[in-house]
Amino acid sequence: xxxxxxxxxxxxxxxxxxxxxxxxxxxxxxxxxxxxxxxxxxxxxxxxxxxxxxxxxxxxxxxxxxxxxxxxxxxxxxxxxxxxxxxxxxxxxxxxxxxxxxxxxxxxxxxxxxxxxxxxxxxxxxxxxxxxxxxxxxxxxxxxxxxxxxxxxxxxxxxxxxxxxxxxxxxxxxxxxxxxxxxxxxxxxxxxxxxxxxxxxxxxxxxxxxxxxxxxxxxxxxxxxxxxxxxxxxxxxxxxxxxxxxxxxxxxxxxxxxxxxxxxxxxxxxxxxxxxxxxxxxxxxxxxxxxxxxxxxxxxxxxxxxxxxxxxxxxxxxxxxxxxxxxxxxxxxxxxxxxxxxxxxxxxxxxxxxxxxxxxxxxxxxxxxxxxxxxxxxxxxxxxxxxxxxxxxxxxxxxxxxxxxxxxxxxxxxxxxxxxxxxxxxxxxxxxxxxxxxxxxxxxxxxxxxxxxxxxxxxxxxxxxxxxxxxxxxxxxxxxxxxxxxxxxxxxxxxxxxxxxxxxxxxxxxxxxxxxxxxxxxxxxxxxxxxxxxxxxxxxxxxxxxxxxxxxxxxxxxxxx
Ligand SMILES: Cc1cc2nc3c(=O)[nH]c(=O)nc-3n(C[C@H](O)[C@H](O)[C@H](O)COP(=O)(O)OP(=O)(O)OC[C@H]3O[C@@H](n4cnc5c(N)ncnc54)[C@H](O)[C@@H]3O)c2cc1C
Numbered sequence: 001x002x003x004x005x006x007x008x009x010x011x012x013x014x015x016x017x018x019x020x021x022x023x024x025x026x027x028x029x030x031x032x033x034x035x036x037x038x039x040x041x042x043x044x045x046x047x048x049x050x051x052x053x054x055x056x057x058x059x060x061x062x063x064x065x066x067x068x069x070x071x072x073x074x075x076x077x078x079x080x081x082x083x084x085x086x087x088x089x090x091x092x093x094x095x096x097x098x099x100x101x102x103x104x105x106x107x108x109x110x111x112x113x114x115x116x117x118x119x120x121x122x123x124x125x126x127x128x129x130x131x132x133x134x135x136x137x138x139x140x141x142x143x144x145x146x147x148x149x150x151x152x153x154x155x156x157x158x159x160x161x162x163x164x165x166x167x168x169x170x171x172x173x174x175x176x177x178x179x180x181x182x183x184x185x186x187x188x189x190x191x192x193x194x195x196x197x198x199x200x201x202x203x204x205x206x207x208x209x210x211x212x213x214x215x216x217x218x219x220x221x222x223x224x225x226x227x228x229x230x231x232x233x234x235x236x237x238x239x240x241x242x243x244x245x246x247x248x249x250x251x252x253x254x255x256x257x258x259x260x261x262x263x264x265x266x267x268x269x270x271x272x273x274x275x276x277x278x279x280x281x282x283x284x285x286x287x288x289x290x291x292x293x294x295x296x297x298x299x300x301x302x303x304x305x306x307x308x309x310x311x312x313x314x315x316x317x318x319x320x321x322x323x324x325x326x327x328x329x330x331x332x333x334x335x336x337x338x339x340x341x342x343x344x345x346x347x348x349x350x351x352x353x354x355x356x357x358x359x360x361x362x363x364x365x366x367x368x369x370x371x372x373x374x375x376x377x378x379x380x381x382x383x384x385x386x387x388x389x390x391x392x393x394x395x396x397x398x399x400x401x402x403x404x405x406x407x408x409x410x411x412x413x414x415x416x417x418x419x420x421x422x423x424x425x426x427x428x429x430x431x432x433x434x435x436x437x438x439x440x441x442x443x444x445x446x447x448x449x450x451x452x453x454x455x456x457x458x459x460x461x462x463x464x465x466x467x468x469x470x471x472x473x474x475x476x477x478x479x480x481x482x483x484x485x486x487x488x489x490x491x492x493x494x495x496x497x498x499x500x501x502x503x504x505x506x507x508x509x510x511x512x513x514x515x516x517x518x519x520x521x522x523x524x525x526x527x528x529x530x531x532x533x534x535x536x537x538x539x540x541x542x543x544x545x546x547x548x549x550x551x552x553x554x555x556x557x558x559x560x561x
Pocket of ligand 1: 108109110153156157160164165180200222224227228230231234235239286289291292293294417418518519558
């Protein structure tokens with residue numbers, strides 16, 4: 001058993017550069033434009049990884065991004081009139097047309113996004129990046145954009161992995177990215193109710209920095225926490241690594257302030273209500289297609305006095321999954337809970353991989369089975385009692401405790417995956433993830449179906465795929481599955497991955513899972529949205545869009561087909 005700070009130094013350092021001056025110029029701590037995190041946080045993969053990859057049939061072909069000067073950008077289409085109108089609202093310094101700023105706001109951070117950027121393709125870059133200071137400026141910008149027929153892409157941390165920042169239906173109109181980083185204030189703290197108001201542009205680490213002096217935490221820690229924002233969490237219905245204890249982000253939201261082309265909208269005036277359908281749910285997950293979320297009121301918790309992470313070995317993935325179902329059914333969900341399948345367990349033992357787990361401990365090595373990480377946060381007594389009850393059930397089900405190192409390893413590695421992905425791309429190796437969720441009864445078929453679809457498609461293309469998976473985010477009725485794929489790149493990795501992802505999408509639908517548990521729909525999951533919510537569901541979304549955004553300027557083609 002081990003306890004530690006939730007924020008590793010690397011992540012804390014990374015919080016700084018996204019300062020709130022609105023500038024996106026390069027500093028030493030600025031994230032690289034072609035990948036994740038600042039350059040100094042990038043490390044080559046340990047010697048030996050290349051050998052393992054080669055043994056797996058994945059050729060290593062060192063590959064570097066093109067120089068920034070060689071990135072191909074489309075010409076700026078913004079008219080002088082439109083530009084002056086935008087400048088009149090936010091000021092000259094907050095309408096940015098420089099090439100580097102446009103490149104940095106081009107698409108999101110999926111592997112295909114990165115492959116395109118690394119090859120010099122910034123064809124989806126916005127014409128300009130506009131940085132409003134507050135809700136009223138956002139409202140005013142939306143009025144001007146409606147009048148001037150400018151497409152607006154709300155932009156938080158830019159960590160979308162589903163094409164949510166590259167609207168495909170711009171149809172020749174100029175596009176601006178509305179970078180919300182200047183909306184960075186902590187608003188009212190309502191101690192009695194346990195809620196705080198947070199501006200949409202606040203990033204994960206900054207939120208915790210602002211709350212800590214008040215003895216509070218949000219507890220929302222997705223793997224993209226270093227860069228993703230409050231508005232982005234709400235717009236995508238994000239789920240963090242500690243969702244078992246704190247809940248998904250949408251469960252934390254009690255109120256929303258939204259700027260739409262049709263006007264401002266405030267939602268959420270009581271903890272619960274019967275005043276018709278809960279319209280907050282229309283905004284949560286709306287991916288910038290209905291409005292710009294400018295402020296969110298969230299439930300917060302006292303900073304936990306104790307935090308422990310433990311490692312376990314379970315005999316196999318099926319047994320582990322059943323154990324997690326038992327825990328969830330008894331309302332004993334750990335704050336953090338991650339069960340790696342056999343392949344992911346082996347990959348973690350072999351060294352750094354594109355997963356966010358990294359067990360190199362003696363106790364985990366060579367013993368077979370699957371690795372499970374559990375974590376608990378809260379008061380000392382509550383943590384001890386809960387951990388003991390969970391341990392009892394796990395032991396009775398055949399699990400073996402792995403000692404303190406496995407928990408510590410997981411904590412140390414919890415934000416490393418995107419850095420490792422960059423290192424793999426530098427070796428010419430493909431690495432990407434996808435996720436789904438299903439009811440307990442359908443989870444085994446969902447696991448097998450998606451795994452098979454990915455293995456078959458990439459295998460047929462001769463790319464020697466390694467497909468691994470972990471269960472995380474438990475519910476009383478089911479759980480999510482998170483797949484990681486490492487493979488050779490082949491001649492056209494973007495097209496090949498799209499084919500593989502399409503096969504996985506079909507498999508998810510066939511097995512009764514959701515097309516996305518927490519990454520959202522964007523453009524990439526759209527082909528399967530109809531199968532999930534029905535044609536009527538799509539019509540409902542279209543009518544909401546028509547009401548809130550009659551000119552269709554907000555993220556056209558994202559979420560709503
Ligand atoms: C390496 C990596 C790890 C990840 N891990 C996780 C994880 O553990 N859990 C998880 O849930 N997700 C994860 N993601 C996905 C992503 O980080 C989440 O979707 C996140 O919530 C996006 O936040 P953002 O601020 O970066 O939003 P962006 O990427 O900037 O935007 C996402 C979408 O929301 C819209 N949007 C953004 N801000 C607003 C706003 N204020 N108002 C209206 N619309 C807005 C955008 O237009 C876009 O469509 C990961 C992504 C990466 C690259």
